[in-house]
Amino acid sequence: MASLKRTIQMDTLLQDSREHFRKRMLKKALVAAQIALDFARKEGSPEDVFTTCILLARIFSVNARYAMNGLFYKKAEAFLEEAESLNWVPEPEFKVRLLHAKADIKGFQVKVNEASEDLNLALAIAQKNILKEEEIKLLVSYAYLEMTAGNYEHSMQLSDQALDTFREFFDYEKNKSLAAEVYTQMAQVLVKKADYYHALEFGQLLLSISRELNDTEKEINALMVMAIVSATKANYKIAMQYFQEALVKSQNIGYQQSTVDCLINMATIYAHLYNYDDALARYNEVLENYRSQLDDASLIAIYNNVGNIYASKEEPDVAHPYFEKALILAEKNNLVPEASLAKAHLSRVCTAQGEIRKATELALEAAKSFNELGLINGSQINLLNLAELSYRQGDLDQAAELAMMGKEAAEKLLDDSSQIKAWQLLAAIFEKKGDFPKAHTYLKEFVKRSEAFSKMQLNRQFLDLEIKNALREKQKEIEQLTKENEYQALLLEKGDQIKKQNDELLQMNEDLKQFAYVASHDLKEPLRMIGSYAQIITRIYGDKLDDNAKTYFGYITEGVTRMNHLLDALLKYTTVGKSDEEFEELELNYIVDIVKVHLKVLIEESGAQITVDELPDVYSGKSLLILLMQNLLSNAIKFRKPDIPPQIHISASQNDEFVTVKVQDNGIGIAKEHLDRIFVIFQRLHARSEYEGTGIGLAICQRICQRLGGKIWVESEPGKGSSFYFSLPVHPLES
Numbered sequence: 114m115a116s117l118k119r120t121i122q123m124d125t126l127l128q129d130s131r132e133h134f135r136k137r138m139l140k141k142a143l144v145a146a147q148i149a150l151d152f153a154r155k156e157g158s159p160e161d162v163f164t165t166c167i168l169l170a171r172i173f174s175v176n177a178r179y180a181m182n183g184l185f186y187k188k189a190e191a192f193l194e195e196a197e198s199l200n201w202v203p204e205p206e207f208k209v210r211l212l213h214a215k216a217d218i219k220g221f222q223v224k225v226n227e228a229s230e231d232l233n234l235a236l237a238i239a240q241k242n243i244l245k246e247e248e249i250k251l252l253v254s255y256a257y258l259e260m261t262a263g264n265y266e267h268s269m270q271l272s273d274q275a276l277d278t279f280r281e282f283f284d285y286e287k288n289k290s291l292a293a294e295v296y297t298q299m300a301q302v303l304v305k306k307a308d309y310y311h312a313l314e315f316g317q318l319l320l321s322i323s324r325e326l327n328d329t330e331k332e333i334n335a336l337m338v339m340a341i342v343s344a345t346k347a348n349y350k351i352a353m354q355y356f357q358e359a360l361v362k363s364q365n366i367g368y369q370q371s372t373v374d375c376l377i378n379m380a381t382i383y384a385h386l387y388n389y390d391d392a393l394a395r396y397n398e399v400l401e402n403y404r405s406q407l408d409d410a411s412l413i414a415i416y417n418n419v420g421n422i423y424a425s426k427e428e429p430d431v432a433h434p435y436f437e438k439a440l441i442l443a444e445k446n447n448l449v450p451e452a453s454l455a456k457a458h459l460s461r462v463c464t465a466q467g468e469i470r471k472a473t474e475l476a477l478e479a480a481k482s483f484n485e486l487g488l489i490n491g492s493q494i495n496l497l498n499l500a501e502l503s504y505r506q507g508d509l510d511q512a513a514e515l516a517m518m519g520k521e522a523a524e525k526l527l528d529d530s531s532q533i534k535a536w537q538l539l540a541a542i543f544e545k546k547g548d549f550p551k552a553h554t555y556l557k558e559f560v561k562r563s564e565a566f567s568k569m570q571l572n573r574q575f576l577d578l579e580i581k582n583a584l585r586e587k588q589k590e591i592e593q594l595t596k597e598n599e600y601q602a603l604l605l606e607k608g609d610q611i612k613k614q615n616d617e618l619l620q621m622n623e624d625l626k627q628f629a630y631v632a633s634h635d636l637k638e639p640l641r642m643i644g645s646y647a648q649i650i651t652r653i654y655g656d657k658l659d660d661n662a663k664t665y666f667g668y669i670t671e672g673v674t675r676m677n678h679l680l681d682a683l684l685k686y687t688t689v690g691k692s693d694e695e696f697e698e699l700e701l702n703y704i705v706d707i708v709k710v711h712l713k714v715l716i717e718e719s720g721a722q723i724t725v726d727e728l729p730d731v732y733s734g735k736s737l738l739i740l741l742m743q744n745l746l747s748n749a750i751k752f753r754k755p756d757i758p759p760q761i762h763i764s765a766s767q768n769d770e771f772v773t774v775k776v777q778d779n780g781i782g783i784a785k786e787h788l789d790r791i792f793v794i795f796q797r798l799h800a801r802s803e804y805e806g807t808g809i810g811l812a813i814c815q816r817i818c819q820r821l822g823g824k825i826w827v828e829s830e831p832g833k834g835s836s837f838y839f840s841l842p843v844h845p846l847e848s
């Protein structure tokens with residue numbers, strides 16, 4: 114009886130501990146395993162003690178990895194010693210486990226050679242005794258080890274071998290936990306090898322199994338893989354959602370390494386989207402809370418990135434110390450490319466600070482190493498910087514030569530913003546040289562590119578706003594799930610919830626307002642400057658300018674006007690529905706009549722026939738509804754087939770919940786693959802010379818519909834015309 118009782122208690126404790134361990138609830142796992150060990154030492158068999166010691170060693174080594182604390186490895190090692198010292202000859206299976214646990218600890222301590230020795234030994238025993246499960250687990254560990262050591266090819270081979278063995282000997286449905294181990298490794302090594310297509314496949318598989326198994330660490334791994342793959346495909350919104358989820362989960366289980374990885378990745382994406390504040394917040398969190406856990410290479414990258422952000426924000430005094438720190442660390446570690454990059458940045462910042470001597474010194478030093486290193490990132494910055502320094506010192510020929518080289522390097526390195534800088538600098542240099550035709554050519558290129566660049570920048574900022582919103586949603590979702598899991602939902606008073614939602618909405622509005630401000634002031638101001646100077650030059654130097662130059666100035670003015678229109682449209686977009694317009698019951702037929710008056714000229718010129726059914730009333734803001742209808746009608750006329758007058762029909766249907774309005778035309782239609790895209794701001798399907806427009810109309814329509822609690826969509830076929838639909842709630846909320 115006693116022994117049966119013992120077995121049951123031991124088994125229960127070990128099972129509990131393993132279960133907690135799997136979910137990475139390390140404290141609980143530890144408590145259960147420690148009680149089990151007390152039991153085993155007092156009344157258990159050597160096998161009990163052995164098994165429990167191995168489990169404890171594994172718990173401690175994971176704990177060491179999570180908390181990035183080496184002391185836990187010592188504890189893990191002590192348990193392994195206890196297991197080894199037992200007066201008991203273990204079966205091959207146990208021998209393999211002991212070696213495996215030892216190798217894992219050495220692997221985490223980056224003792225790669227020792228670890229692979231143990232693994233090879235263990236693999237030989239496992240293969241000889243046909244212990245397939247152990248073999249697969251060993252292969253996975255070995256592959257992981259090689260991956261962290263940078264030997265991706267070998268790691269890939271080992272991962273493939275693990276996968277093949279699994280497929281040959283195991284039934285997936287009955288061995289999902291083992292499958293998850295193999296998939297984790299596969300997904301990670303595929304990312305390292307930049308085979309994103311297959312990484313995604315394994316990432317997805319892993320995500321679903323880990324959720325099914327409630328295995329948080331693997332779920333985090335899967336989320337990170339998906340995030341990285343999405344980011345490489347420029348799907349930043351999705352990438353950020355995955356990172357956010359991985360971050361929250363890593364923090365929950367105290368997994369510091371992946372917490373740091375998530376924060377750094379998110380910061381990098383934010384910086385890419387020109388959201389400097391959020392990027393800085395995350396970099397700072399890493400620097401403040403996890404600094405001691407970063408290796409020097411990561412620290413250098415972070416210092417350089419933070420410095421760059423401040424340099425872009427035109428705060429050279431703040432940027433300066435960051436580049437300085439990056440430089441010191443890079444030199445300490447003998448990392449020449451990193452040190453040269455830091456010097457190039459530092460020189461740029463010194464130029465901005467007016468410290469010309471120091472700037473020149475640094476740039477020359479950097480140039481020397483870049484010459485030896487060949488064309489790598491940073492050389493373009495340094496060349497342009499040297500060009501600017503020569504320009505300032507009046508050596509125009511050298512400045513021109515350097516700027517040209519900088520431009521070419523920037524082109525090869527696909528660095529748009531340096532290219533723009535180069536064109537601007539070249540224009541200034543040639544203007545000073547008195548070579549106006551050349552200066553104009555460069556200026557024209559500069560204006561064209563900066564226009565495209567600002568547009569891209571705006572697009573990214575919009576994407577950033579979308580991401581903000583999506584992350585809030587995701588955060589809410591995660592919080593909600595956590596709450597449900599912990600039965601805490603009841604604690605949240607309804608009032609609190611509403612307050613929270615209101616706060617979030619206010620914050621969103623704040624963000625948009627902020628954006629509108631940036632768009633209107635910060636962007637319009639330099640634009641005005643370009644426009645005015647172009648006019649001044651034509652006025653003052655009018656007779657000296659040849660015809661070409663005059664045409665070019667014409668282009669500038671035209672570009673400025675177009676950009677102004679874009680900005681106005683953008684402002685309209687951000688402020689749509691911001692007014693305190695009263696909502697009222699409106700006759701749709703009356704709204705259509707108003708719109709027809711607004712579009713009178715367009716209708717007459719195009720010979721458009723507009724037929725309108727009897728339409729229901731809707732409850733809405735008048736100007737919003739007019740704007741919505743007007744955008745749809747003017748598009749229906751604008752995108753007509755050449756030589757065929759537009760025929761437009763407006764109809765509506767209604768059920769208990771929604772009024773749905775249809776605007777049907779006989780125009781050029783839209784290909785299936787573009788149907789979603791056209792509602793995204795600035796997305797257009799045609800060249801401006803074909804059909805005028807800014808690409809903002811439908812984005813506004815979508816916002817209006819969202820604001821009114823409805824939605825908008827389109828059905829269309831190329832050559833057969835389009836039908837735009839929007840639906841509005843019959844009983845909208847008063848808000």
Ligand code: ADP
Binds near residue numbers: 744748750806809
């Ligand atoms: P814009 O009209 O200023 O270019 P919109 O946001 O209104 O911008 O429309 C986006 C794109 O959607 C247009 O450039 C056009 O390619 C397509 N589109 C919109 N309405 C129609 C329509 N009725 N028929 C065909 N294409 C359309």
